[in-house]
Amino acid sequence: MTLAAAATTAAQATTTAAHATTSAAESHGFLSPTGVEIAFLLVGLVTFAAAIVTVTTRQLVHAALWLVVTLGGLAVEYLLLTAEFIAWVQVLIYVGSVVVLLLFGLMLTRAPIGRSPDADSGNRWAALTVALAAAAALVWVVVDAFRTTWIDLDGPAAGSTEATGASLFQNWVLPFEALSVLLLAALVGAIVLSRKAKADAATAPESAPAEGTPAGRSEKEGTR
Amino acid sequence: MHLAYPAVLSALLFCTGLYGVLARRNAILVLMSVELMLNAVNLNLVAFDVWLSKTAEETLHSGQALTLFTIAIAAAEIGIGLAIVLAVHRNRGTADIDRLRDTAERHDSDGPDHDALTAEQSDEAQKAEATA
Numbered sequence: 001m002t003l004a005a006a007a008t009t010a011a012q013a014t015t016t017a018a019h020a021t022t023s024a025a026e027s028h029g030f031l032s033p034t035g036v037e038i039a040f041l042l043v044g045l046v047t048f049a050a051a052i053v054t055v056t057t058r059q060l061v062h063a064a065l066w067l068v069v070t071l072g073g074l075a076v077e078y079l080l081l082t083a084e085f086i087a088w089v090q091v092l093i094y095v096g097s098v099v100v101l102l103l104f105g106l107m108l109t110r111a112p113i114g115r116s117p118d119a120d121s122g123n124r125w126a127a128l129t130v131a132l133a134a135a136a137a138l139v140w141v142v143v144d145a146f147r148t149t150w151i152d153l154d155g156p157a158a159g160s161t162e163a164t165g166a167s168l169f170q171n172w173v174l175p176f177e178a179l180s181v182l183l184l185a186a187l188v189g190a191i192v193l194s195r196k197a198k199a200d201a202a203t204a205p206e207s208a209p210a211e212g213t214p215a216g217r218s219e220k221e222g223t224r
Numbered sequence: 225m226h227l228a229y230p231a232v233l234s235a236l237l238f239c240t241g242l243y244g245v246l247a248r249r250n251a252i253l254v255l256m257s258v259e260l261m262l263n264a265v266n267l268n269l270v271a272f273d274v275w276l277s278k279t280a281e282e283t284l285h286s287g288q289a290l291t292l293f294t295i296a297i298a299a300a301e302i303g304i305g306l307a308i309v310l311a312v313h314r315n316r317g318t319a320d321i322d323r324l325r326d327t328a329e330r331h332d333s334d335g336p337d338h339d340a341l342t343a344e345q346s347d348e349a350q351k352a353e354a355t356a
């Protein structure tokens with residue numbers, strides 16, 4: 001009896017130890033390809049390729065559309081990092097309004113639709129050198145610094161709406177309110193910048209939000 | 225997840241935006257590259273905040289709060305930037321930042337008096353354009 005009990009205990013201890021070893025190897029193997037990491041890598045490749053196309057394409061409108069792919073890919077990366085609220089804010093603000101604003105700007109400055117041969121300036125090789133040097137230095141430093149650091153993605157999500165909202169309105173209320181003042185200042189500044197100096201001060205879109213002011217200007221230009 | 229994945233991705237995106245800022249000629253494409261750089265910073269903030277919220281005992285979620293602030297500031301920045309670009313395009317007829325060289329030093333001038341004169345002239349021209 002005692003012998004059997006001792007054997008069972010030893011077997012249990014062995015299994016626990018083996019399980020601990022495998023779980024440690026699973027969670028802490030160098031560049032261990034878990035499912036989340038593979039998904040992150042694939043989406044990251046798409047995002048990076050879209051970013052490359054954004055800064056190198058010669059068709060200006062296509063650059064804005066590839067920027068949509070980049071920003072959407074980043075939203076997926078936020079979801080994979082369990083930051084759900086940031087992901088949906090990214091989709092709403094960047095994909096929803098910033099890219100639309102950029103397209104408005106491209107149209108209002110009469111950007112050519114087809115290929116424009118002078119999209120890149122003359123210092124593109126210097127820019128390429130600087131960017132490659134910065135990329136090499138940053139990647140080397142970052143990989144060397146965080147070689148043995150892992151993000152624990154199990155358990156409750158770190159960036160759920162509840163966690164983000166509680167932290168934002170408990171600890172970050174004052175910056176939040178200051179940010180609203182900054183948005184108001186940006187709104188007034190955009191209106192002042194985009195209206196004519198003397199003409200139609202009365203018809204300036206006083207109630208339009210800051211993001212909508214160039215659109216309001218486009219209506220004015222359309223009627224002019 | 226290994227922390228190197230999001231960190232390396234954000235570094236690469238930042239350098240892509242850096243190349244775009246330096247190499248592009250149209251002002252709106254430069255603004256797009258600035259957006260890329262801001263997004264790289266946001267990814268870095270979120271990744272390190274998720275890492276810290278699991279390892280630290282008490283966290284303020286400062287990374288995600290700063291990410292939200294960065295997104296709001298980027299929206300304000302793009303509004304102001306586009307308003308400036310459209311005003312420049314209305315006054316000069318171009319959004320090409322290589323041609324906006326009014327405040328650059330003239331290398332073909334022959335004396336300090338000529339420099340001062342052209343500076344005054346360009347100042348007056350800018351004032352006239354600003355009030356036009």
